Amino acid sequence: MRFLAHFSPFCALDLSNMTKNIAIFASGSGSNAENIIRYFMDHETIRVALVVSTRSNAFVLERSETLGVPFEVFLRDEWASGGANVLAALQRYNIDFVVLAGFLAHIPDAILHTYPDKVINIHPSLLPKYGGKGMYGDHVHEAVVAARETETGITIHYLNERYDEGEVIVQVACPVLPEDTPQDVAAKVHALEYEHYPQVIEEVITGLL
Template identity: 45%
Template sequence: MKRLTILASGSGSNAENIVNYFKDNNDIKVIQVLTNNKNAKVIDRCKRLTIKCLLFNRDDFYHSNTILNLLKETSDYIILAGFLWKIPVNIIKEFDKRILNIHPALLPKYGGKGMYGKHIHLKVLKNKETKTGISIHYVNENYDEGAIIFQKEVSLSDKETLASIQEKIHQLEMANFPKIIEKVIKQNG
């Protein structure tokens, strides 16, 4: 069985979707969710889903091997679902090609530090883009620059709003992220 740890910083809708997708799967299981935000709604979602959720701080993540050691003991893959911190090199090296992230834009456009959530969608609106989408990629040492595994685009009209773009992206994330995680794990073993 392949064990997944999800890292999340926010509401946890992607985390919940992934947990539910794999709940009856005998080959892939979400073992735990780790969060760096004591106010993240993902904590309440985990309680409801009866999934272990651990809160960690910046020192544990960047200046010690605490999180690395926990992940080595418990996890085969790491899934970033709205996680806003850069992953330390020691974790990336240990989990090479086993850390996946979802990004709410068609990379390489609108990637990099500070490019997440509504910040991306507002730029998409400002630039009058005719399409946007999601990218699922491996994580490397740079924000949003790992090898792209999957992209799905959606057309935009000139009537789009922040809310309508957010909804379109959310639907793409919900429909595709768990399936692509499963596909990658089955291909890589």
């Protein structure tokens, strides 16, 4: 099941003759980040130009190095102080779009204002259910199972100043069976993320969404 819910004036632009540079923000292992990088590796007009993390030992940095993508690390105090150094790096790499893939730090307003409708996040539930501060990863899947939900899924949305309240772009659902554990739910949700997130990013940037 797939729900589409967005139209922006940006989407009406003709991007066919312009390369768009993506920065991926990721804090952990980076499996989603690697999936996105590989998806765009041979793309004609879109490329992942930068990976940004809050942790110098995040495995996503090894993934990006292996795949030949530059990376930058900014510790949490740099984000909390307004993100000026982060924003400078985005501009240095000529970043057009920011994609969050398992990123846990709060995005400073300065970045959101510089990239209006160009910062995209993925959340592992069907928002507004199981969203908000502290609801990420296994916390979400555990809550879904505890509530005996019959379905869950992913929400891809634009980021704004409030956790998980940005405008929805796409939601994709999957069933939750009575016998499913949080690990079972996580596996289903991850499969949806890998299948749909790169495609939706492409469709947003190229104006199909």
